[in-house]
Amino acid sequence: xxxxxxxxxxxxxxxxxxxxxxxxxxxxxxxxxxxxxxxxxxxxxxxxxxxxxxxxxxxxxxxxxxxxxxxxxxxxxxxxxxxxxxxxxxxxxxxxxxxxxxxxxxxxxxxxxxxxxxxxxxxxxxxxxxxxxxxxxxxxxxxxxxxxxxxxxxxxxxxxxxxxxxxxxxxxxxxxxxxxxxxxxxxxxxxxxxxxxxxxxxxxxxxxxxxxxxxxxxxxxxxxxxxxxxxxxxxxxxxxxxxxxxxxxxxxxxxxxxxxxxxxxxxxxxxxxxxxxxxxxxxxxxxxxxxxxxxxxxxxxxxxxxxxxxxxxxxxxxxxxxxxxxxxxxxxxxxxxxxxxxxxxxxxxxxxxxxxxxxxxxxxxxxxxxxxxxxxx
Numbered sequence: 001x002x003x004x005x006x007x008x009x010x011x012x013x014x015x016x017x018x019x020x021x022x023x024x025x026x027x028x029x030x031x032x033x034x035x036x037x038x039x040x041x042x043x044x045x046x047x048x049x050x051x052x053x054x055x056x057x058x059x060x061x062x063x064x065x066x067x068x069x070x071x072x073x074x075x076x077x078x079x080x081x082x083x084x085x086x087x088x089x090x091x092x093x094x095x096x097x098x099x100x101x102x103x104x105x106x107x108x109x110x111x112x113x114x115x116x117x118x119x120x121x122x123x124x125x126x127x128x129x130x131x132x133x134x135x136x137x138x139x140x141x142x143x144x145x146x147x148x149x150x151x152x153x154x155x156x157x158x159x160x161x162x163x164x165x166x167x168x169x170x171x172x173x174x175x176x177x178x179x180x181x182x183x184x185x186x187x188x189x190x191x192x193x194x195x196x197x198x199x200x201x202x203x204x205x206x207x208x209x210x211x212x213x214x215x216x217x218x219x220x221x222x223x224x225x226x227x228x229x230x231x232x233x234x235x236x237x238x239x240x241x242x243x244x245x246x247x248x249x250x251x252x253x254x255x256x257x258x259x260x261x262x263x264x265x266x267x268x269x270x271x272x273x274x275x276x277x278x279x280x281x282x283x284x285x286x287x288x289x290x291x292x293x294x295x296x297x298x299x300x301x302x303x304x305x306x307x308x309x310x311x312x313x314x315x316x317x318x319x320x321x322x323x324x325x326x327x328x329x330x331x332x333x334x335x336x337x338x339x340x341x342x343x344x345x346x347x348x349x350x351x352x353x354x355x356x357x358x359x360x361x362x363x364x365x366x367x368x369x370x371x372x373x374x375x376x377x
Contacts, residue, residue: 005056005064011040012068020072021333023191029075031110034152037075039108042068043082047090051098052106058292062234062285069238070245073342074191076238078110080231080350081149081192085111085157087227092168092210092220100207101170104155112153113224114144114197122355124221129160129199131167137203138169140177144197148349151182151193157210158199159220166217168210168224177202188341226300228350229307230292233285236310236346239339240278243321246335247271250325261324270320277313284309301363308356314343 015033023029037043045061047053056064061083069076082105089101105111120126129142142160150156156171156178173180179198186194251262251271261267288306291299318339322329329336347353 005045005054005060008040008042008045008054008064009067011037012042012064012071016068016071016075020075021335021338023072023074024338025190025333027185027190029072029078029152029191029193031152034075034078034110035108037079038082038106038110041106043079043110044086044105046083047086047102047106051102053086053102058230058289059286062230062237062289065231065234066238066241066282066285069235070242071238072191073235073239073338074189076231076235077189077192078149078152080228080235081112081153082110083231084113084224084228085155088113088157088168088224089170089210091223092215094211097170097207097210101155109154110149110152111155111157112147112150112193112195113228114147114150114156114158115221115224116145116147117143118145122352124159125217127160127166127217129158131158131160131162131169131209133162133206133209136206138206138209140169140171140199140202140204142199144199146183146194147197148189149193150180150195150197153180153193156197157224158197159224161217162209166215166220168215168220169204170208170210171199171202171204175202175204186345188338188343188345190341222300225350226303229303230285230288232346232350233281233288233303233306233310236314236343237278237281237285239314239343239346240274240281240310240317242335243317243339244274244278246329247274247321247324250328254328267324270324274317274320277317281306281310281313301360304351304356304359307350308353308360311343311346311356312353314339315347318343 041054045054045056045064049055068079086105089098115124117127132139153173156173157168158171159168177200181196183194251267252260254261284306288302291302321336322340325336
């Protein structure tokens with residue numbers, strides 16, 4: 001635990017306490033809890049201090065994210081959403097927009113980032129939401145689906161098409177024409193506020209368009225997704241740590257055939273594999289955070305690698321945890337039951353495992369081409 005975040009860790013522990021299972025079953029986190037954590041700087045800790053944030057490094061923010069994820073993946077999902085919104089404003093907004101919106105996100109207002117659509121999931125380049133500038137206003141039309149934290153959001157960062165290019169607009173959730181419908185029974189992260197959004201003639205000031213119009217869609221998508229992938233990766237480390245804690249307690253106290261089940265070889269093997277999974281995921285995330293902090297050109301691919309490794313390891317590790325705890329962990333809301341469902345979604349969200357594999361393969365092939373050129377006479 002970094003010394004500079006002692007108060008923030010304490011705030012998370014106090015506010016979450018033993019409520020994560022209840023939130024999972026009821027499908028909601030109290031908004032007051034989210035606002036208090038937001039005002040404490042927990043939900044977007046990398047925002048610079050000049051805008052009310054904590055200004056922490058990628059590594060420290062990652063460890064905080066893992067801690068939140070170990071307690072409640074739904075809360076960590078809201079944290080990812082808030083962080084993505086703030087990161088989008090930081091990366092895409094101008095100085096005036098940063099000064100206007102970032103203090104809101106560090107003072108307790110909540111945000112969601114609207115990317116995916118009914119026909120644009122992995123292929124976000126096929127977004128159909130339109131963003132049209134008319135005088136001193138921007139008009140939005142479209143549909144967004146499965147938007148994390150949208151059910152709680154005060155602000156929506158909406159991505160869409162502005163002519164042949166892309167654009168991102170900050171839209172207050174109570175703007176006329178905005179309709180938000182909560183997803184009723186998601187498989188995992190049940191309390192993360194997933195929702196579908198309708199945008200019917202939504203009009204906001206043109207000053208809410210981040211950085212103006214005409215940015216390449218690929219740049220817009222990559223700018224926001226790279227933060228989301230990093231946050232999900234560290235959150236998966238938290239899932240694995242929660243599973244390790246639950247498994248070690250159970251396997252050390254549950255006696256079958258005259259000895260603790262952890263002493264049975266097949267169970268011990270699963271425990272060892274779970275430990276390896278946590279270490280592998282954590283080291284992958286640490287490497288990615290180091291790339292962020294050093295400004296390495298490998299930052300994007302290291303983040304994709306961390307997300308892919310952490311998500312797949314979390315899904316496999318959570319399955320092992322359920323197998324070890326058996327009926328003791330099979331109750332709705334139990335930490336390993338939540339981990340099992342939540343981790344599966346992590347293999348899909350912010351770039352599915354298949355999309356991550358394609359990106360990694362393209363990276364390898366591109367580097368091979370460069371190597372061939374360097375070796376050519």
